[in-house]
Amino acid sequence: MPDHDVIIAGAGPVGMLLGCLLAAHGADVLICERHEDADDRTRAIGVHPPGLAALDDAGVGDAVRAEGLALEGGEVHARGRMLAAVRFGAPRPVLTLPQPRTHALLRERLTRLGSPVATGCRVLAAWQQGDQVRVRIADTAGWQDTTASFLMVADGVRSKLRRMLGVGWHARGRSARYAMVDVPDPAPDAVARLHCEPAGLVESFPLPGGARRWVVRELVEPLDADWFREAVLHRTGMRIEIPAGIRPAEFVAAQHRAQRTVHGRIVLLGDAAHEISPIGGQGMNLGWTDARRLSPLLLDALRRGASDLPGYDRRTARAAADAQRRSAFYMRMGAAATPFEQAGREALIRMLGSAPLRGRAENLVTMAGL
Numbered sequence: 001m002p003d004h005d006v007i008i009a010g011a012g013p014v015g016m017l018l019g020c021l022l023a024a025h026g027a028d029v030l031i032c033e034r035h036e037d038a039d040d041r042t043r044a045i046g047v048h049p050p051g052l053a054a055l056d057d058a059g060v061g062d063a064v065r066a067e068g069l070a071l072e073g074g075e076v077h078a079r080g081r082m083l084a085a086v087r088f089g090a091p092r093p094v095l096t097l098p099q100p101r102t103h104a105l106l107r108e109r110l111t112r113l114g115s116p117v118a119t120g121c122r123v124l125a126a127w128q129q130g131d132q133v134r135v136r137i138a139d140t141a142g143w144q145d146t147t148a149s150f151l152m153v154a155d156g157v158r159s160k161l162r163r164m165l166g167v168g169w170h171a172r173g174r175s176a177r178y179a180m181v182d183v184p185d186p187a188p189d190a191v192a193r194l195h196c197e198p199a200g201l202v203e204s205f206p207l208p209g210g211a212r213r214w215v216v217r218e219l220v221e222p223l224d225a226d227w228f229r230e231a232v233l234h235r236t237g238m239r240i241e242i243p244a245g246i247r248p249a250e251f252v253a254a255q256h257r258a259q260r261t262v263h264g265r266i267v268l269l270g271d272a273a274h275e276i277s278p279i280g281g282q283g284m285n286l287g288w289t290d291a292r293r294l295s296p297l298l299l300d301a302l303r304r305g306a307s308d309l310p311g312y313d314r315r316t317a318r319a320a321a322d323a324q325r326r327s328a329f330y331m332r333m334g335a336a337a338t339p340f341e342q343a344g345r346e347a348l349i350r351m352l353g354s355a356p357l358r359g360r361a362e363n364l365v366t367m368a369g370l
């Protein structure tokens, strides 16, 4: 008999959500997180309807709704004119909540379910032995081997375990550099605004507590608060205040997919399986839909004493490819553009925002079908 039903390597949002879904159905789950402390990096903020459905299943949807900010809609602007507007709300709500709070709610839920995250616990290696997986784990006491019926690899985009398994990691499309900063909003509202300007994208999203996240594409050095403020002013005519001591953070938006997600009893999920550009805010939500799809298959396989997870790899690859196509489109709309390109994309955005197509545009940006 293996020591555990399932071991999850990585307590990011995806590993934790899967842990909640399995533990709530009585599975014995060990969730290993290499760090001792909570991850306070503010990355994901957007929670889309498929993500919210997964959070509901995990038992934290109400808490996320209570703390999150429900967006009323989104607007696309260029050269001082509004090109398109979409409305959110029932039945397809979109929320913002900084990732550290989402993590905290999932962690608390796991503790209540009796499967707290094992912190300071690094998964070093894993190999399949008959009908179980042997997993080598390091903690303050040294290293030891433990076993499980399945290992879930949710150790993020730079997954060492993926590399150890020899799984191919293929780039999809182009990458681009962006900078972002979260600052107090002097006139808070609940509308996301995208400015597709000839000099490059400026976008801003309301956050709970009267703050706003600003994101800018097409960076120059040195990337500091003065440059960021000037870029927003020059491109949009808007003045933003960046309090002293706050520095914009840079990130690279890139896209990759693992060659395969299922390797016998070892499964990749979340960013370890697919990197989705942050532009469009889909990566964490897509990882949650992976977890939601995977959990009944795992529970069924555990009941049957089997190792097959029918359809999981194919369906996940399709959803990841679809999300990447959407993100690639959003990235193209925010690149610096010649006058000719700018005129073309403004016409396209107007068309997508027009009455006959607006419903489809709302579905696209709220991750319908993923």
Ligand SMILES: Cc1cc2nc3c(=O)[nH]c(=O)nc-3n(C[C@H](O)[C@H](O)[C@H](O)COP(=O)(O)OP(=O)(O)OC[C@H]3O[C@@H](n4cnc5c(N)ncnc54)[C@H](O)[C@@H]3O)c2cc1C
Pocket (backbone or CB within 6 Å): 009, 010, 011, 012, 013, 014, 015, 032, 033, 034, 035, 039, 042, 043, 044, 045, 046, 047, 099, 121, 122, 123, 124, 154, 155, 156, 157, 160, 180, 251, 269, 270, 271, 272, 278, 280, 281, 282, 283, 284, 285, 286, 287
């Ligand atoms: C700037 C930015 C903005 C974003 N905005 C959004 C957004 O609005 N909406 C959205 O849906 N997505 C967004 N994303 C993407 C989102 O942050 C990721 O998709 C999400 O964090 C992936 O979750 P994960 O659990 O798969 O991996 P991670 O969050 O990377 O978690 C992996 C965990 O595994 C741990 N770990 C690593 N190796 C080991 C090991 N060997 N043993 C044990 N533990 C290990 C790590 O310490 C980490 O805690 C954004 C990303 C960025 C960079």
